[in-house]
Amino acid sequence: MSEAIDAEGLIKRFGKVTALDGLDLRVRTGEVHGFLGPNGAGKTTTIRILLGLMRHDGGTVRLLGGDPWSAATALHRRLTYVPGDVTLWPNLTGGEVIDLLGRLRGGLDPRRKAELLERFQLDPRKKGRTYSKGNRQKVALVAALASDVELLILDEPTSGLDPLMEEVFREVVLQEKSRGDRTVLLSSHILAEVEALCDRLTIIREGRAVETGTLDDLRHLTRTSIQAELTGPPDGLATLPGVHDLRTDNGKIRFDVDTDALEPALQTLVKVGVRSLVSQPPSLEELFLRQYQRDER
Amino acid sequence: MTGTGRLIRLILRRDRVILPIWILVLGLLPIGTFNSFQGLFPTDAERINFAHVSAGNAGFVALYGLLRGDSFAALTSWRVGFGTVMIGLAALLTVIRHTRADEEAGRTELIGSTVVGRHAPLAAALITTAGASLLTGLLIFASLAGKSGSVSGSLAFGAEFVAAGWIFAAIAAITAQLTGSARSARSIAIAVLGASYALRVGGDISALGTGSLSWLSWVSPIGWVTHIFPYGALNWWPVVLSALLTAVAIAVAVDLRGRRDLGDGLFAARLGRANATPSLRTPLALAWRLHRGLLIGWTIGLGLLGLIFGGVGGSVLDIAKDNKGLSDIFARLGGSDQIVDSYLAGTAGIVGLIAACYAVQATLRLREEETTGHAEAVLATSVSRLAWAGSHLLFSLLGPALALFAEGVVTGLVYTQGDFGDILGGVMLQLPAVWVLAAVAVLIFGLLPRWSLAAWAAPAACLLILLVGETLQLNHWLLDISPFTHVPRLPGGAVSATPVLTMLAVALVVGVAGLAGLRRRNIPD
Ligand SMILES: Nc1ncnc2c1ncn2[C@@H]1O[C@H](COP(=O)(O)OP(=O)(O)OP(=O)(O)O)[C@@H](O)[C@H]1O
Ligand SMILES: [Mg+2]
Numbered sequence A: 001m002s003e004a005i006d007a008e009g010l011i012k013r014f015g016k017v018t019a020l021d022g023l024d025l026r027v028r029t030g031e032v033h034g035f036l037g038p039n040g041a042g043k044t045t046t047i048r049i050l051l052g053l054m055r056h057d058g059g060t061v062r063l064l065g066g067d068p069w070s071a072a073t074a075l076h077r078r079l080t081y082v083p084g085d086v087t088l089w090p091n092l093t094g095g096e097v098i099d100l101l102g103r104l105r106g107g108l109d110p111r112r113k114a115e116l117l118e119r120f121q122l123d124p125r126k127k128g129r130t131y132s133k134g135n136r137q138k139v140a141l142v143a144a145l146a147s148d149v150e151l152l153i154l155d156e157p158t159s160g161l162d163p164l165m166e167e168v169f170r171e172v173v174l175q176e177k178s179r180g181d182r183t184v185l186l187s188s189h190i191l192a193e194v195e196a197l198c199d200r201l202t203i204i205r206e207g208r209a210v211e212t213g214t215l216d217d218l219r220h221l222t223r224t225s226i227q228a229e230l231t232g233p234p235d236g237l238a239t240l241p242g243v244h245d246l247r248t249d250n251g252k253i254r255f256d257v258d259t260d261a262l263e264p265a266l267q268t269l270v271k272v273g274v275r276s277l278v279s280q281p282p283s284l285e286e287l288f289l290r291q292y293q294r295d296e297r
Numbered sequence B: 001m002t003g004t005g006r007l008i009r010l011i012l013r014r015d016r017v018i019l020p021i022w023i024l025v026l027g028l029l030p031i032g033t034f035n036s037f038q039g040l041f042p043t044d045a046e047r048i049n050f051a052h053v054s055a056g057n058a059g060f061v062a063l064y065g066l067l068r069g070d071s072f073a074a075l076t077s078w079r080v081g082f083g084t085v086m087i088g089l090a091a092l093l094t095v096i097r098h099t100r101a102d103e104e105a106g107r108t109e110l111i112g113s114t115v116v117g118r119h120a121p122l123a124a125a126l127i128t129t130a131g132a133s134l135l136t137g138l139l140i141f142a143s144l145a146g147k148s149g150s151v152s153g154s155l156a157f158g159a160e161f162v163a164a165g166w167i168f169a170a171i172a173a174i175t176a177q178l179t180g181s182a183r184s185a186r187s188i189a190i191a192v193l194g195a196s197y198a199l200r201v202g203g204d205i206s207a208l209g210t211g212s213l214s215w216l217s218w219v220s221p222i223g224w225v226t227h228i229f230p231y232g233a234l235n236w237w238p239v240v241l242s243a244l245l246t247a248v249a250i251a252v253a254v255d256l257r258g259r260r261d262l263g264d265g266l267f268a269a270r271l272g273r274a275n276a277t278p279s280l281r282t283p284l285a286l287a288w289r290l291h292r293g294l295l296i297g298w299t300i301g302l303g304l305l306g307l308i309f310g311g312v313g314g315s316v317l318d319i320a321k322d323n324k325g326l327s328d329i330f331a332r333l334g335g336s337d338q339i340v341d342s343y344l345a346g347t348a349g350i351v352g353l354i355a356a357c358y359a360v361q362a363t364l365r366l367r368e369e370e371t372t373g374h375a376e377a378v379l380a381t382s383v384s385r386l387a388w389a390g391s392h393l394l395f396s397l398l399g400p401a402l403a404l405f406a407e408g409v410v411t412g413l414v415y416t417q418g419d420f421g422d423i424l425g426g427v428m429l430q431l432p433a434v435w436v437l438a439a440v441a442v443l444i445f446g447l448l449p450r451w452s453l454a455a456w457a458a459p460a461a462c463l464l465i466l467l468v469g470e471t472l473q474l475n476h477w478l479l480d481i482s483p484f485t486h487v488p489r490l491p492g493g494a495v496s497a498t499p500v501l502t503m504l505a506v507a508l509v510v511g512v513a514g515l516a517g518l519r520r521r522n523i524p525d
Helices: A043-050 A072-076 A094-105 A110-119 A133-145 A163-178 A191-197 A215-219 A259-272 A284-296 B004-014 B018-040 B044-056 B058-064 B072-079 B083-098 B100-104 B107-112 B120-148 B151-178 B182-208 B214-219 B221-226 B237-259 B283-311 B313-322 B324-333 B335-372 B374-379 B385-414 B420-428 B431-447 B449-468 B497-520
Strands: A003-014 A017-028 A032-036 A058-063 A079-082 A151-155 A183-187 A200-205 A208-213 A223-230 A243-249 A252-258 A274-280
Touching: A003 A043, A003 A183, A017 A032, A017 A043, A017 A058, A017 A183, A017 A200, A032 A043, A032 A191, A043 A058, A043 A151, A043 A183, A079 A133, A094 A110, A094 A133, A094 B283, A094 B374, A110 A133, A110 A163, A133 A151, A133 A163, A163 A183, A163 A191, A183 A191, A200 A215, A208 A215, A223 A259, A252 A259, A259 A274, B004 B120, B018 B072, B018 B083, B018 B120, B018 B151, B018 B449, B044 B058, B044 B072, B058 B182, B058 B335, B058 B449, B072 B120, B072 B151, B083 B100, B083 B120, B083 B151, B083 B182, B083 B221, B100 B107, B100 B182, B120 B151, B120 B237, B151 B182, B151 B221, B151 B237, B182 B214, B182 B221, B182 B283, B182 B313, B182 B335, B214 B221, B221 B237, B283 B313, B283 B335, B283 B385, B313 B335, B335 B374, B335 B385, B335 B420, B335 B431, B335 B449, B374 B385, B385 B420, B385 B431, B385 B497, B431 B449, B431 B497
Parallel strands: A017 A208, A032 A183, A032 A200, A079 A151, A151 A183
Antiparallel strands: A003 A017, A003 A058, A200 A208, A223 A252, A223 A274, A243 A252
């Protein structure tokens, strides 16, 4: 079996709202797959269907070769899940929650747990109600990562983590990835994280996959914005293919440039003479924006 | 206090349905009862006779309180005496909903970041609740002042309800400061209310007999307000006491609020274990952790109630023996045994309803687990929906059984003149009815999860039917809706298997339907 997750034409309605509208999602075994989309796009809903918490209204879905709805309990032994909104029982300690969730799944590795607690600098003795948002997130992460499973489903796992802990999270996931047999579905709004971890990604919007592929595949769709102070007039720049929205204010120029036209554009700038230059890589928002405009045309 | 006005408007908007309902229901209950009494007793003789019988009936006194006077108005104020508990409950729920519950959910933080004083949420909740209680009292006054023929009595009657509302609003304001969770704040406040009621029952029953324990009514706010006797020996002192208690309690609450940070309780949380005990490995073990506080609390609470109910049983017997003047009435009721039996069977019915509240509360834990996201975490492991729900339901079925058992055993042991088996049996016979209400809660949770809180309507309706059903001459069809109508009465009555088996079957079918719904639906919904 080469596909850990295989969903085709998924449809999910909540009353009149259509949350998923023919969504396709394919995650290969052993890959880290990024799952992106604006708020309300349907990421969490998709994950809940994959977990058998919600039933889909149309399309087909296989998870680890089985039906996520009818075989839920058996499949869940082979996966772990970090929910988007982590809430802990107010009067159970973090350590108890980690042990409990691990055991309810069929066991966890105490050595691995201790190691992860150490790396995430988490005190497991605090009561659920007293953890900060980031620390609650860490409890869920340790609970999920301490189990030896085939599939990790992570819904915005680093929301609330400080940059240092985000880094730890990346290291741990990369380590898991290097084992080669673990599949990760990672829903995220942080492009840098997706960039660092994911082999492939799927972007969804309004319940439909609008793009899927490797990050490089997607880059050609994006533009970098450049802001530069030049020693002379920017002759010839405006007519270069791939340069958009060129404008000047106070002697500074700004423009957006397609990724594959970046080199000729920079050469033109250098020929004129550059005093300062700021380049902004495509942000997640821009990626979506491009996606949006492409669809409207 | 800045921003209190805006917060009050927010509360009024959020509670625009429930607030008018409780004001109208409680405010118009007295006039409704008054009218139906007028229909029930067309002649003075009948009414006076009923008043005399009622005044000596321990079951009635336990449920409604002492009766002073025999006018329609006096009968009315006596009969709706339990309304003071209901307004107390409504008041405390309202205050906690808009203080600790908001704080726990983080809404207060959201509001706190706008221009709102630190004490504003508490002030807004108290002012709104006090206002609603006042409106309820005014409705009572306005509707009865003319009809009852006593303006001052009607004023006192209204004040009785207002006082109960204010006291428990203020008590809730204190409990909301104590812990970080709205659930415990609510539980503590309800426990205080329950204890007040139980003490009142004990004191009043004792007053019927030797009176040695009648002071119990005077350590209970519910006792105070029901001893105003607006149309009998009108006594304004309880109103003064209530105002004082309210003022003191609010001062304490404000002081406690000043000593703590947003979101915290008064007691700092301590560190716990770094690893779970080996036994914490099944859904049932988790359910035990989540339910044990509730189970212990309710079992102790009902056990104490048994102590009071059993303890005053002797007084009931005394009335029957000593009071020669009432002998003809007792004869008509079937002798002194009959009196005690009817008292014991009556209290068993009350205990059954209380246990039903526990059953509904325990069942709704499932919904709480769902809305907080805990259910999602558990169901994403290899725990099936039925195992998850079943482990909670075990507590909503067996928890009330244990609590009822505690009450029955304690009553039976304390009241030594009775038949232990009959007393315990009468209490345990409530269980099928309790389970029917638990099953209704499961049904709503399974099929209409967003309406889960509506499960409380079932015990509320049963209570109303128990309290005013016969007075309001509701037709049988309506009385029969309450499963408690069908519970065989013990001691003193005949036990037949049919109603018991029927109720068990109903509970089973309804519960299974709910679980079937749960298996097919979205989680969370
Ligand atoms: N239980 C529900 N009932 C009704 N509508 C729902 C429910 N759950 C989700 N939706 C709707 O489905 C759509 C998809 O929501 P979903 O939570 O899957 O988005 P998401 O991609 O996870 O968003 P975010 O990035 O904010 O987490 C939204 O329009 C949401 O309002
Ligand atoms: Mg989401």
